[in-house]
Amino acid sequence: MIPTILRRRLTLGGLAVAALVAIGASTSQGADPFVAGGPSARHVELPTAGADAAKARGRAVMAALGVAGVRETVERLDDRFDHRTYDEVTSFDSRGRPVAISRLDLDGSVGMAVALGWHPVGGGAVDGPGAAARATAAARAAGLAPRGDPEVHASAGAGGWVVSWPRFVGDVLVRGDGLRILLFADGGFHGLTRTERPLADVPVRILDRDEALGLAERALATRAGSRAGDLSVAAVELAWLAPNGRANGTMLDAPDGTLRLAWVVRFEATGPLADTVRSVEVWLDAGAGHSLGGDVVE
Amino acid sequence: MSRAHWWRLLGPPLLAVAVLVAATPAAALGAYQASVDVNTSAFNPPCDPDVNNIVPKMMTAAKAAYGRLGHVATSYTGVDFTRARTLARTPYDWGYYVHSHGDYYWHSGDARRYTGFREDSGDCSQAVVFSKDIKAKRAGRQSNLVFVSTCHAADANTTMPDAFAIEKTKSFGANVQGPEFYVGYIGLQWDSDEWIFEQRFWNALAAGKSVGASFDVAMLGAFKAAGFDADWWGTYQWMGVAGPWSTCRYCI
Numbered sequence: 001m002i003p004t005i006l007r008r009r010l011t012l013g014g015l016a017v018a019a020l021v022a023i024g025a026s027t028s029q030g031a032d033p034f035v036a037g038g039p040s041a042r043h044v045e046l047p048t049a050g051a052d053a054a055k056a057r058g059r060a061v062m063a064a065l066g067v068a069g070v071r072e073t074v075e076r077l078d079d080r081f082d083h084r085t086y087d088e089v090t091s092f093d094s095r096g097r098p099v100a101i102s103r104l105d106l107d108g109s110v111g112m113a114v115a116l117g118w119h120p121v122g123g124g125a126v127d128g129p130g131a132a133a134r135a136t137a138a139a140r141a142a143g144l145a146p147r148g149d150p151e152v153h154a155s156a157g158a159g160g161w162v163v164s165w166p167r168f169v170g171d172v173l174v175r176g177d178g179l180r181i182l183l184f185a186d187g188g189f190h191g192l193t194r195t196e197r198p199l200a201d202v203p204v205r206i207l208d209r210d211e212a213l214g215l216a217e218r219a220l221a222t223r224a225g226s227r228a229g230d231l232s233v234a235a236v237e238l239a240w241l242a243p244n245g246r247a248n249g250t251m252l253d254a255p256d257g258t259l260r261l262a263w264v265v266r267f268e269a270t271g272p273l274a275d276t277v278r279s280v281e282v283w284l285d286a287g288a289g290h291s292l293g294g295d296v297v298e
Numbered sequence: 299m300s301r302a303h304w305w306r307l308l309g310p311p312l313l314a315v316a317v318l319v320a321a322t323p324a325a326a327l328g329a330y331q332a333s334v335d336v337n338t339s340a341f342n343p344p345c346d347p348d349v350n351n352i353v354p355k356m357m358t359a360a361k362a363a364y365g366r367l368g369h370v371a372t373s374y375t376g377v378d379f380t381r382a383r384t385l386a387r388t389p390y391d392w393g394y395y396v397h398s399h400g401d402y403y404w405h406s407g408d409a410r411r412y413t414g415f416r417e418d419s420g421d422c423s424q425a426v427v428f429s430k431d432i433k434a435k436r437a438g439r440q441s442n443l444v445f446v447s448t449c450h451a452a453d454a455n456t457t458m459p460d461a462f463a464i465e466k467t468k469s470f471g472a473n474v475q476g477p478e479f480y481v482g483y484i485g486l487q488w489d490s491d492e493w494i495f496e497q498r499f500w501n502a503l504a505a506g507k508s509v510g511a512s513f514d515v516a517m518l519g520a521f522k523a524a525g526f527d528a529d530w531w532g533t534y535q536w537m538g539v540a541g542p543w544s545t546c547r548y549c550i
C-alpha cells in the first residue's frame with residue numbers, strides 16, 4: 001500500500017509532469033502550428049483601408065494579366081502551411097462568377113495569381129519558345145523582372161505550359177523557390193506563383209560528398225535489413241530545401257518555413273522493392289549531418 | 299380555434315420530429331459514403347528501407363476533407379486496404395481517395411494494360427487493383443470527387459476515370475457533366491510535392507472554392523520538381539458537395 005503522503009506527492013508530481021508535457025506540446029505546436037486534416041489558412045483582421053487598397057491592387061494586377069473583373073472581395077489570411085500572410089483578392093465578372101484570384105504579400109507584391117477557368121485546346125497553340133516569351137511578358141505585366149532563360153515544360157494541368165525561373169544561391173538550387181508561370185496551350189495566362197523563402201545560415205563546415213553518402217547508406221541499412229540492397233545510389237547533391245522532418249526523426253505536418261542547406265542522396269529501387277517504390281531521397285543537414293526528412297516516388 | 303391554440307397542439311409533435319431528425323444517424327438518411335484507401339506498408343520498413351511519414355498526413359487530410367464536403371468518410375490502411383475490401387466497398391462509394399503505388403499495369407488475362415494501384419494488405423506482397431475491377435463493381439454508378447493519388451493516374455491514356463463513370467472531358471461554364479471531378483497525377487511524382495498539392499487542394503475546397511478553382515490553386519504550390527504535373531476531368535465549377543446534382547451557382 002502507498003502511504004497517503006507519498007500518494008499525494010506522486011499525484012502532485014504526476015500533475016507537474018502532465019503540465020510540462022502540455023507545455024511541451026504547446027511549444028511544439030507553436031513551432032509547427034499546421035496540423036494535417038485542418039485547413040491551412042486562417043482569417044486575420046484586415047482594416048477597411050487595407051482592404052480597399054488590396055482590392056484595387058488585385059484588380060490592377062489581374063487586368064495587367066488580361067483578366068477583367070468588375071467586383072472584388074478580399075480577405076487577409078495567415079497560411080500556416082506556406083508560412084505566409086497575404087491578402088487574397090477574388091475577382092468576379094458581371095454575372096457574379098469568380099474569374100480570378102490574386103494573393104498579395106503585405107507590401108502589395110504578387111505572390112500568386114490565377115485566371116480561373118479553362119481554355120479548350122484548339123488552334124493557335126504556342127510552342128515552347130513562344131510560351132517562354134508569353135510568360136516573360138506576363139511576369140513583367142505583374143511587376144516582376146525574371147532574369148535569364150526559363151525552363152519550359154509542357155503541362156496538362158496548366159492547360160499548356162509551365163515556364164519557370166528557379167532560384168539559385170551560387171550554383172545551388174533552392175528547391176521550390178523562384179517564379180513559375182502557367183499558360184494555356186494558346187499562350188493565354190493561367191497562373192503565376194512567386195516563392196522566395198528565408199534561408200538558414202550556411203554551416204561553418206560542410207560535410208563532403210562521401211561523408212554524406214556514408215551517413216545516408218548507414219541510415220537506410222539500419223532501418224531495412226535485406227531490402228536496403230534493393231536501393232542503388234543515383235545522385236548526391238547539395239540543395240536548399242524545406243525540411244519535412246526534425247533532427248530527432250519526428251516529422252513536420254507542413255514543410256519548414258526556413259530552408260536549410262542539405263545533402264540530398266537519391267536512391268533508385270531495383271528488384272522486388274521496385275514493385276512499389278521507384279526512388280527514395282534522404283535529406284541530411286549539410287553541416288551537422290542529421291536528418292532533415294526525405295522523400296519517395298512510389 | 300385560436301391561432302395560439304394551434305401552435306400549442308402542433309408544438310410537441312413538431313419538436314418530436316425535430317429531435318428525431320437530429321438524432322437519426324447520417325447513414326439512415328442516405329449518407330454519401332467516401333472511402334480513403336492509403337498504402338502505408340509499402341513505404342515503410344520492412345517493405346521500404348526508408349520511413350515515410352508523409353502518407354499518414356495524406357490520409358488524415360483526405361478523410362477530413364471528404365467529411366467537410368458532406369461525406370461519411372472512413373480511412374483504410376494495412377489489412378483493411380485490400381483488393382477484395384476495396385472492391386466490396388466501391389459500389390457504395392460516392393467519394394474515393396487512394397494513395398498508393400500506381401501504374402499502367404499489364405493485365406495478362408485481357409492481354410492489355412489498365413491503370414491501377416496496389417493494395418496495402420499489411421505486407422510487402424501487394425496485389426494490383428485494376429481500373430477494370432472497379433468498373434465492373436460500380437457498373438456505371440455516379441461518383442462525386444475521386445482523387446487517385448498515385449503515379450500515372452492522370453496520364454493521357456489513363457483508364458481510371460472511366461471506372462468511376464467520369465468522362466475524360468473538362469466541363470466549364472454552362473457546360474456541365476454532373477457533380478463529379480477526377481484528380482490524379484501525371485507520370486512519376488514525389489510524395490512531398492503530392493502532399494503540397496493535396497493540402498492546397500483540400501484547403502481551397504474548405505474555403506468554398508469550386509473543385510476546378512481548387513485544382514488551379516493547388517497547381518501553384520512550391521513544388522521541388524520542375525516537371526510536377528496533375529490533371530483533372532469533370533465539372534470545373536461544381537463545389538464538391540456530396541451527393542447527386544442539386545444546384546451549381548456558377549455554372550452559367
